[in-house]
Amino acid sequence: MSDHVIPTRVYYTVFAALLVLTALTVLVAEFDLGRLNAFVAMLIACTKAMLVILYFMHVRYSSRLTQVFIGVAFLFLLILISFTMSDMLTRNFELLTAVSGL
Amino acid sequence: MSDTHSGLVAHQFDDVEQQRESVTLGMWTFLLTEIMMFGGLFTGYTVYRNAYPEAFMYASHHLDLVLGTVNTAVLLGSSLTMALAVHAAQTSNRKKTVGFLLGTMLLGSVFLGIKVVEYSHKFHENLVPGANFMVDGPQATNQELFFSFYFAMTGLHAVHMIIGFGILIVITVMAWKNRFSAEYYSPVEMFGLYWHFVDIVWIFLFPLLYLIGAHV
Numbered sequence: 001m002s003d004h005v006i007p008t009r010v011y012y013t014v015f016a017a018l019l020v021l022t023a024l025t026v027l028v029a030e031f032d033l034g035r036l037n038a039f040v041a042m043l044i045a046c047t048k049a050m051l052v053i054l055y056f057m058h059v060r061y062s063s064r065l066t067q068v069f070i071g072v073a074f075l076f077l078l079i080l081i082s083f084t085m086s087d088m089l090t091r092n093f094e095l096l097t098a099v100s101g102l
Numbered sequence: 103m104s105d106t107h108s109g110l111v112a113h114q115f116d117d118v119e120q121q122r123e124s125v126t127l128g129m130w131t132f133l134l135t136e137i138m139m140f141g142g143l144f145t146g147y148t149v150y151r152n153a154y155p156e157a158f159m160y161a162s163h164h165l166d167l168v169l170g171t172v173n174t175a176v177l178l179g180s181s182l183t184m185a186l187a188v189h190a191a192q193t194s195n196r197k198k199t200v201g202f203l204l205g206t207m208l209l210g211s212v213f214l215g216i217k218v219v220e221y222s223h224k225f226h227e228n229l230v231p232g233a234n235f236m237v238d239g240p241q242a243t244n245q246e247l248f249f250s251f252y253f254a255m256t257g258l259h260a261v262h263m264i265i266g267f268g269i270l271i272v273i274t275v276m277a278w279k280n281r282f283s284a285e286y287y288s289p290v291e292m293f294g295l296y297w298h299f300v301d302i303v304w305i306f307l308f309p310l311l312y313l314i315g316a317h318v
Binding site for chain 1: 182302316
């Protein structure tokens with residue numbers, strides 16, 4: 001159980017990294033990167049979330065069972081979003097409205 | 103010491119370690135359902151932002167970027183104090199545990215206070231979806247949709263903060279009464295998981311709501 005205690009230095013470092021990443025995401029949002037806008041913003045957000053999960057939430061030091069459990073949670077979130085979007089992005093809405101006469 | 107120690111293990115567990123493991127897994131099961139609840143909103147947001155990208159961009163421009171950024175820093179700070187409170191509980195430091203929990207409470211209320219200011223601005227600027235909604239720029243109806251997502255997502259997030267605040271008071275009182283030690287600090291740690299989860303939701307809400315119109 002004693003190996004579970006993380007030195008406070010780690011928490012302060014993670015906090016500093018989170019602030020830097022917040023500044024970075026605000027800064028990068030000022031520029032128009034076209035289709036990359038959303039990608040870069042989500043990449044930074046995911047990095048921040050990973051830092052919080054691994055260090056603040058101690059998941060890096062958790063048992064393998066807990067880690068797999070959390071991984072599965074995010075896998076299901078990914079399924080929810082990607083399956084919905086694969087439907088939304090491949091539908092021919094013009095054809096649908098033409099057929100239904102709306 | 104060994105008496106209180108064994109008294110802290112519920113009869114269905116073999117030892118402290120197994121009990122801790124179960125508590126952690128149970129808390130994550132709850133957080134998993136929370137991920138799926140917010141996940142529904144995030145999916146809806148993705149669908150409609152993809153359908154009306156310009157409207158969402160213009161609507162996002164009406165949000166206060168400075169207040170949003172400050173609030174992000176404040177909430178990250180409250181996560182830091184929460185992590186430090188857990189650390190203090192782990193090292194049986196009652197004073198620091200109570201202190202950092204109070205600090206978390208303070209930063210949490212600053213966040214909610216700023217949210218109240220932002221919400222009242224939206225009411226004054228007629229940006230709340232409904233009969234009085236009025237906005238400049240193209241696709242007013244689709245911009246209204248953005249604000250529906252804004253209020254639903256930040257609203258659900260704020261509800262989580264308020265519930266967290268209530269639990270935080272209970273945990274702080276328990277810490278004050280010296281209920282926690284290096285042998286038993288699960289309530290502090292589990293509440294910490296909840297608080298960090300709420301922080302993570304905001305980490306995603308901030309760029310999705312505040313930053314998509316910044317380059318316009």
